[in-house]
Amino acid sequence: MNMMRTVVLGVGAVGSVVADILAGSEEFDEVVLADIDIEKAERMKERISDDKVSAVRIDASDTEGMAKAFKGADLVLNGVIPRFNFNIMDACLMAKASYADMASDIFLSKEKPGEIVKEPPMQFQARKYTEEYKKAGIIGMLGLGCDPGVVNVFARMGADRLDRVENILVRDGDNGTVEGYDFAPLWSPETLIEEVLMPPMIYKDNHYRKVEPFSGKEDFEFPDPVGKLPVYHVDHEEQETLPTYIGEVLGKGCEYCDFKIHLGDDYVDAIKIMGMIGLDNPDKIDVKGQKVAPRDVVTACLPDPATIGDRAKGDLAHGTITTGVKDGKEVGHYIYTSMNHQDCWNKYQHSATAYTVGVPLAIGAILFAQGRIMQKGVFPSEMLDPKPFVDMLPKYGMNCIVKKL
Numbered sequence: 001m002n003m004m005r006t007v008v009l010g011v012g013a014v015g016s017v018v019a020d021i022l023a024g025s026e027e028f029d030e031v032v033l034a035d036i037d038i039e040k041a042e043r044m045k046e047r048i049s050d051d052k053v054s055a056v057r058i059d060a061s062d063t064e065g066m067a068k069a070f071k072g073a074d075l076v077l078n079g080v081i082p083r084f085n086f087n088i089m090d091a092c093l094m095a096k097a098s099y100a101d102m103a104s105d106i107f108l109s110k111e112k113p114g115e116i117v118k119e120p121p122m123q124f125q126a127r128k129y130t131e132e133y134k135k136a137g138i139i140g141m142l143g144l145g146c147d148p149g150v151v152n153v154f155a156r157m158g159a160d161r162l163d164r165v166e167n168i169l170v171r172d173g174d175n176g177t178v179e180g181y182d183f184a185p186l187w188s189p190e191t192l193i194e195e196v197l198m199p200p201m202i203y204k205d206n207h208y209r210k211v212e213p214f215s216g217k218e219d220f221e222f223p224d225p226v227g228k229l230p231v232y233h234v235d236h237e238e239q240e241t242l243p244t245y246i247g248e249v250l251g252k253g254c255e256y257c258d259f260k261i262h263l264g265d266d267y268v269d270a271i272k273i274m275g276m277i278g279l280d281n282p283d284k285i286d287v288k289g290q291k292v293a294p295r296d297v298v299t300a301c302l303p304d305p306a307t308i309g310d311r312a313k314g315d316l317a318h319g320t321i322t323t324g325v326k327d328g329k330e331v332g333h334y335i336y337t338s339m340n341h342q343d344c345w346n347k348y349q350h351s352a353t354a355y356t357v358g359v360p361l362a363i364g365a366i367l368f369a370q371g372r373i374m375q376k377g378v379f380p381s382e383m384l385d386p387k388p389f390v391d392m393l394p395k396y397g398m399n400c401i402v403k404k405l
Helices: 013-023 038-048 063-070 082-095 121-136 150-160 189-197 238-249 265-276 294-301 341-348 352-369 386-396
Strands: 004-009 028-035 053-057 075-078 098-100 139-142 164-174 201-204 207-210 218-221 228-233 256-262 285-287 290-292 315-326 329-340 377-380 401-404
Touching (some): 013 352, 075 352, 082 121, 121 139, 121 238, 121 377, 139 352, 150 164, 150 315, 189 294, 207 238, 238 377, 352 386
Parallel strands (some): 028 053, 164 256
Antiparallel strands (some): 164 315, 315 329
């Protein structure tokens, strides 16, 4: 096996999980930790304490600078916020380094509730780069986290067991709390604010279409010990790609697809107020002679998710319900992964939220290094072969539970 060099770009809550795993892997002989905050990268390097790990400062807004830094890398793992995706993909193309990320830039979709979406953002991202990546001999793996990511692979598993797919429902449940905080997201606050306030997308009647934020509320019975939780439509990547790639590319069909996530009442109230008074604005405004972005002020007031994992309590369950027809009968499968926050912290020193997102990205990197990802161009995670991916989950403490419906 050829040893490989990877760059982990962004060493926050999720990037630090990826760094830990890849530093301990046999597949990579060099792991570069890159962040705009060099002190954060250096701290992570010192914590891992392995000669194969180095730290550099990289600014994700500087495409040419990234291209120089990526030279000689086999794979770049994007752990920064999605608005930099295209910069990073351009830099990878210039450096001829393969690419993987965990989310797409939802602001590419400008449609309003009720309007049809002609091309969802992640599909646009794949189409924009796939031919150039093929020519360069590199690949791009999109949405390779937990959701999107693992749940897309679970949807593929469910679809592979059916002759025809009718519905794909992605459900994200987490009853976790953070000790000492009334409001403390366990993943990027910026991403949370963006996703929840954007009009969500669903797939119905052969079209992707937008619906109202905070719509579709229902009580969903997650597996114990998560239990019954209220879930809402939220703009996410899974329903942007599953109907097309499973329905059309793989030829399984799909009549309906949505994503719903649990949002507590406090979260809903707080984020609604942020949106009402413009605190979600990512653009800088003048405040007493200083230029500041309102959303940056909000996120600066919230704890860094990478620093509060030890205070997280509760459980999560993320999964996919795929229903359809097999041998003329209506059947379906609920496939999910679950984890306890405290157990995860005690074992891995990461919150379960960050850990379950970072592990799949690391697994994708390892399978890539092993030469077991055969796809070309740029594609979402449901196009991966589910078996080697799912088989590797238990090695890193994640489960895959299949319930026939």
